[in-house]
Amino acid sequence: xxxxxxxxxxxxxxxxxxxxxxxxxxxxxxxxxxxxxxxxxxxxxxxxxxxxxxxxxxxxxxxxxxxxxxxxxxxxxxxxxxxxxxxxxxxxxxxxxxxxxxxxxxxxxxxxxxxxxxxxxxxxxxxxxxxxxxxxxxxxxxxxxxxxxxxxxxxxxxxxxxxxxxxxxxxxxxxxxxxxxxxxxxxxxxxxxxxxxxxxxxxxxxxxxxxxxxxxxxxxxxxxxxxxxxxxxxxxxxxxxxxxxxxxxxxxxxxxxxxxxxxxxxxxxxxxxxxxxxxxxx
Amino acid sequence: xxxxxxxxxxxxxxxxxxxxxxxxxxxxxxxxxxxxxxxxxxxxxxxxxxxxxxxxxxxxxxxxxxxxxxxxxxxxxxxxxxxxxxxxxxxxxxxxxxxxxxxxxxxxxxxxxxxxxxxxxxxxxxxxxxxxxxxxxxxxxxxxxxxxxxxxxxxxxxxxxxxxxxxxxxxxxxxxxxxxxxxxxxxxxxxxxxxxxxxxxxxxxxxxxxxxxxxxxxxxxxxxxxxxxxxxxxxxxxxxxxxxxxxxxxxxxxxxxxxxxxxxxxxxxxxxxxxxxxxxxxxxxxxxxxxxx
Numbered sequence: 001x002x003x004x005x006x007x008x009x010x011x012x013x014x015x016x017x018x019x020x021x022x023x024x025x026x027x028x029x030x031x032x033x034x035x036x037x038x039x040x041x042x043x044x045x046x047x048x049x050x051x052x053x054x055x056x057x058x059x060x061x062x063x064x065x066x067x068x069x070x071x072x073x074x075x076x077x078x079x080x081x082x083x084x085x086x087x088x089x090x091x092x093x094x095x096x097x098x099x100x101x102x103x104x105x106x107x108x109x110x111x112x113x114x115x116x117x118x119x120x121x122x123x124x125x126x127x128x129x130x131x132x133x134x135x136x137x138x139x140x141x142x143x144x145x146x147x148x149x150x151x152x153x154x155x156x157x158x159x160x161x162x163x164x165x166x167x168x169x170x171x172x173x174x175x176x177x178x179x180x181x182x183x184x185x186x187x188x189x190x191x192x193x194x195x196x197x198x199x200x201x202x203x204x205x206x207x208x209x210x211x212x213x214x215x216x217x218x219x220x221x222x223x224x225x226x227x228x229x230x231x232x233x234x235x236x237x238x239x240x241x242x243x244x245x246x247x248x249x250x251x252x253x254x255x256x257x258x259x260x261x262x263x264x265x266x267x268x269x270x271x272x273x274x275x276x277x278x279x280x281x282x
Numbered sequence: 283x284x285x286x287x288x289x290x291x292x293x294x295x296x297x298x299x300x301x302x303x304x305x306x307x308x309x310x311x312x313x314x315x316x317x318x319x320x321x322x323x324x325x326x327x328x329x330x331x332x333x334x335x336x337x338x339x340x341x342x343x344x345x346x347x348x349x350x351x352x353x354x355x356x357x358x359x360x361x362x363x364x365x366x367x368x369x370x371x372x373x374x375x376x377x378x379x380x381x382x383x384x385x386x387x388x389x390x391x392x393x394x395x396x397x398x399x400x401x402x403x404x405x406x407x408x409x410x411x412x413x414x415x416x417x418x419x420x421x422x423x424x425x426x427x428x429x430x431x432x433x434x435x436x437x438x439x440x441x442x443x444x445x446x447x448x449x450x451x452x453x454x455x456x457x458x459x460x461x462x463x464x465x466x467x468x469x470x471x472x473x474x475x476x477x478x479x480x481x482x483x484x485x486x487x488x489x490x491x492x493x494x495x496x497x498x499x500x501x502x503x504x505x506x507x508x509x510x511x512x513x514x515x516x517x518x519x520x521x522x523x524x525x526x527x528x529x530x531x532x533x534x535x536x537x538x539x540x541x542x543x544x545x546x547x548x549x550x551x552x553x554x555x556x557x558x559x560x561x562x563x564x565x566x567x568x569x570x571x572x573x574x575x
Contacts, residue, residue, distance in 0.1 A: 008480075012377040013384075019374045019451075020391045026406040026448065027398075029417055033409065044415045095302040106295035107288050114299050121310050123562045127509045127531050128554045131538045131547055132313035132320070140308075155309040160302065168285075175287050185289045214399035216513035217535065232399045236517050239405065248409065255402050262397035270390060274456065277396075 027259065034058070034253035041248045053249065061253040074254050077231040080149075081213055081258075084230060087150035088212030089205050096159030097197070101189060103160075104167040105175070122157045126218055134221055144228045149219055153212065158280050159204055165279070166200045167193070203276030206269050210262045231258040314555070320548035339549040348525060349533070349550075356529040359443065360507040364500060367447040371454030372496075376484070378455075379462040389459065396452040400510055404517030407445035431519065435526025438519045442527050445514045450506060454499050461495035462488070501565045508558070530554060 029048075033041050036051035065073040102108075103115050126133060133152050142148030170193065178188045219230045229237075235258060238251045266273050321339050325332040343349055374392060378385050395403070410418045413430045422429040431437040465488060473483045512531055515521060521528040521536055528536065534554065538547035 009380065009382060012380045012382055015377045016374060016382075016388045016392075019370075019377075020388065023392060023395055023448070023451065026403075026410055029410055030406050042415050044420065046415070046417060048417070095305060098298040099302040102295040102298035104285060105288055106291065106298075108292065108295045111295070114303065117311075118302060118306055121306055123559050124310070124314060124555055125509045125558070127512060128534075128551055128558060129310075129313045129317050130535065131544065131551070132316035133309060135316065136308065136313050151305060152309040155305045172285060172287050175285075179287070185291060185294055188289075210397050214397075214401075214513075216399060216401040216516070220516075232401050232513070235405050236401060239408075239517075248415065251405065252409065255405050258402050259398050262399070263394050266394050266397040267390060270393070274393075277453075277456065278460070 027256075030252045030255050033249055034256055036249055038247055038249050041252075057249050057253045058257075061250045061257065072226045072229065072234065074231060074234065074257055076227065077229055077234045078257065080146075080228060081230040081232065082261075083146055084149040084215070084219070085209050085212035087146060088153050088215075089208035091150055092154040092156070092159045092208050093201055093204055095154065096157075097163050097201070100160050100163030100167055101193070104164055105185070105188075118157045118160050120157075121155060122161075126152060130217065130221065137222055143222050144225050148222050149228075149230075150212075153215065153218060159208075162200065162204055162279055163197070166197060170196060199272070199275070200279075202269075203272045203279060205276075206265055206272045207276035207280055209265060210273075213262050317548045317551045317555075320544055321552045322545075324545050335545070339545040340553075343546055343549045343553070348528075351525060352528050352530050352533045355439075355525075355527065356508070359439070359446075359511075359527075359529055360504050362443045363446045363450065363507050363511075364503040366443070367450040367454055367503060368496065368499060370447065371451045372458050374451070375455050375458035375462055376488075378459055389456075392455050393452045395449055396456075398449060399513060400446075400449060401513030401517045403445050403449045404442075404514040407441060407448070407514075408518045411441050433523055435523055438523055438527050442511070442515055442518050445518060446507065446511050449514070450503060453506075454503070457495055457499055458492070461492050465491050498565075501561060505558070505561060508554075530557075 032048060032050055033046060034057050035054040036046060037053045040046055040051060061073070062075045062078075063073050099114075099118060103111060137143060137148045137152060140148075142151070174192055175188060178192055183191065214232060215230070216232050220233045223229045223233070231254065235251055235254050238254065239246045239248070322334060322336060323332045324335045324338065378388050378392070382388070398406075408416075408431075410416050411429070411431060413419055413432060419429050428434075429437060431441045469487055469491075470483055473487050478486065508529070509531060511529070512535070515527050515529065515532050519527045521532045530550070531554065534547055534550045537543055537550065
């Protein structure tokens with residue numbers, strides 16, 4: 001800063017601390033609720049300090065499931081979430097790195113057309129075409145399957161654009177050199193381009209993992225069996241089956257479990273996360 | 283920007299494109315075109331026969347008072363969320379941009395809500411403000427304020443807006459901070475030498491230089507409110523009470539699920555598609571201009 005006044009810094013620290021408090025409070029409250037018994041939480045006078053039911057609540061949520069709602073245990077939902085989030089992230093990276101390679105490193109008829117066909121998907125998120133997509137997935141007998149959870153969500157151009165942009169910045173001398181060494185398209189891709197793309201792949205993976213994990217509308221529509229539901233869709237069902245009698249302490253434990261993996265990814269891979277976020281928006 | 287050295291294979295590039303093209307056609311073009319076709323057709327209740335009815339579905343849609351209501355709800359919701367989350371995030375970002383020792387720590391502490399699913403954010407907020415058991419509903423009751431988001435439409439909207447803003451601050455904060463850090467310090471020093479105080483420098487130098495970021499974020503925020511807030515609305519209010527928080531996207535979902543009015547639901551989808559395409563066009567036009575900055 002141009003001038004340095006200690007008072008200025010104090011105000012800045014105060015505002016930022018207030019901001020962190022606002023951001024963290026809802027999660028803190030959920031964490032507290034997940035450590036109390038049902039009566040304390042529903043009674044409307046829950047204290048702001050942790051209770052003594054932590055282990056029981058999390059054990060019941062993960063391995064047993066709610067008693068009144070006879071829902072799946074959360075452990076199973078967590079697995080479904082992991083499988084579909086990994087599937088979405090890996091699937092998108094796989095199809096888009098191949099198509100970007102084709103568009104950048106080859107010349108062939110309809111190259112521009114192919115690129116535009118993929119590019120247009122940027123414009124319409126799955127929410128807009130939700131029922132027709134549901135019908136297609138139903139016709140393909142993919143309801144209640146991992147393929148149905150994953151495939152419609154990887155039909156998008158973000159990854160292709162990101163890899164295309166990155167490949168454009170790779171120096172041409174590298175390709176010339178490998179061709180002099182007698183490398184074909186497979187060897188160039190595997191030995192040269194892929195190692196160079198590691199950071200880009202990781203950044204895209206982080207963003208897509210969070211995107212896949214947090215999906216709500218799509219899994220809600222296409223999973224009819226409890227055994228296929230993801231943790232994000234499962235929480236709400238815990239709350240609205242018997243409303244007032246809902247087991248909030250278990251729902252809050254589930255909410256904490258649902259937040260942990262993606263939040264951990266953001267906190268521990270912050271550099272990759274920020275990079276992925278900024279680059280996929282271009 | 284095209285490569286001058288390329289491979290000459292004839293078949294390989296097509297093989298590389300096949301996986302993405304198949305997925306794009308099956309899960310994007312097929313359903314999107316189905317939506318357009320269906321919006322011009324009427325099916326009987328069992329889906330056995332369908333006839334071409336022209337613009338009838340659209341006319342029915344635009345004759346519905348509920349549809350205008352959902353449009354109005356969407357506009358109110360988007361402007362509130364965009365205005366609040368942008369200004370709060372800008373306030374925090376300007377503070378974090380001052381050369382504080384703990385700036386990095388604050389950044390980490392501010393950005394993680396991005397990773398919280400909208401539906402989970404909704405559950406957290408309804409828990410805090412639940413009329414009978416919410417910790418923050420208690421002080422409202424002591425003040426004799428009849429707070430009930432489950433019955434009162436305005437309260438429900440307030441709650442949904444708060445949850446959506448909470449979730450979006452992190453994203454806006456990150457981009458504002460990057461924008462602020464790219465403003466050259468020499469410009470600010472020049473302003474200071476001319477005798478401009480911190481407030482004056484902010485409004486006459488920083489804010490105008492930040493306008494590309496602000497405009498970009500405005501478009502992104504509107505798109506966010508349109509689509510990503512579905513989970514928040516469904517978790518907090520389920521579109522109610524009495525349709526007070528039913529946005530256009532929520533209405534597509536609710537109408538299709540309940541009635542099986544596929545033609546009407548498809549017409550709504552097509553209207554949404556047009557809106558999104560317009561928004562995207564605005565965004566691209568802006569990005570082209572940004573290159574000159």
